[in-house]
Amino acid sequence: xxxxxxxxxxxxxxxxxxxxxxxxxxxxxxxxxxxxxxxxxxxxxxxxxxxxxxxxxxxxxxxxxxxxxxxxxxxxxxxxxxxxxxxxxxxxxxxxxxxxxxxxxxxxxxxxxxxxxxxxxxxxxxxxxxxxxxxxxxxxxxxxxxxxxxxxxxxxxxxxxxxxxxxxxxxxxxxxxxxxxxxxxxxxxxxxxxxxxxxxxxxxxxxxxxxxxxxxxxxxxxxxxxxxxxxxxxxxxxxxxxxxxxxxxxxxxxxxxxxxxxxxxxxxxxxxxxxxxxxxxxx
Numbered sequence: 001x002x003x004x005x006x007x008x009x010x011x012x013x014x015x016x017x018x019x020x021x022x023x024x025x026x027x028x029x030x031x032x033x034x035x036x037x038x039x040x041x042x043x044x045x046x047x048x049x050x051x052x053x054x055x056x057x058x059x060x061x062x063x064x065x066x067x068x069x070x071x072x073x074x075x076x077x078x079x080x081x082x083x084x085x086x087x088x089x090x091x092x093x094x095x096x097x098x099x100x101x102x103x104x105x106x107x108x109x110x111x112x113x114x115x116x117x118x119x120x121x122x123x124x125x126x127x128x129x130x131x132x133x134x135x136x137x138x139x140x141x142x143x144x145x146x147x148x149x150x151x152x153x154x155x156x157x158x159x160x161x162x163x164x165x166x167x168x169x170x171x172x173x174x175x176x177x178x179x180x181x182x183x184x185x186x187x188x189x190x191x192x193x194x195x196x197x198x199x200x201x202x203x204x205x206x207x208x209x210x211x212x213x214x215x216x217x218x219x220x221x222x223x224x225x226x227x228x229x230x231x232x233x234x235x236x237x238x239x240x241x242x243x244x245x246x247x248x249x250x251x252x253x254x255x256x257x258x259x260x261x262x263x264x265x266x267x268x269x270x271x272x273x274x275x276x277x278x279x280x281x282x283x
Contacts (some may be wrong), residue, residue, distance in 0.1 A: 030038065075104055
């Protein structure tokens, strides 16, 4: 029986076998399944893939798994993968590597647009909001349709990345964060720009202490962080600001924690509505 099982696994992991063919056709869904597998099994499957199969899977794979796998690769391999990846895939992959790796890899990328997009992740100073910001977030073009965005969100397990989903203009500048209640209610054929919550955009160069008293903190628990061109480089959460700010007294922090619980409940309701909408036929 063990021999038959191992032979079946070998067949399925051939370039055109069942497992890898599914990975090629449905990389986001495959990444979601793979994230629940044993670590050694994941490495075996990833090592069996061609570059074309592997790159989109790594872009959507659970962060801790993909980070470990990517950090084990040499720089030549990483450069090759990033050169083949789309800009979106490259950005997702590089967020799992860190600035030190990017310093070495960035100059070797062939596509100038890709170098620019990845370069935004490097231009942050010490003790700034840009350094503090969470670099793992989802990005959608303002012209993308609601149905496509829903599908992408449904295929992602990373709650923080989902909650930090950002909508951008054609020039990559931030429009705002996705409003999940509006997303659940919107028609499938509507552009995602109709489901945006516009917020204050925090410059990456700002000091954390300088953004403590922004009015937006009283209605939302995270804000986009942008470079000088309003291109997103991350998202900063209220908890991160509150932890390092000596100016917040206990009463203010306690009151806001209550607000965060309510906001979390609203997010969950929005997700439930979205799940329900996904099971209904498109209008």
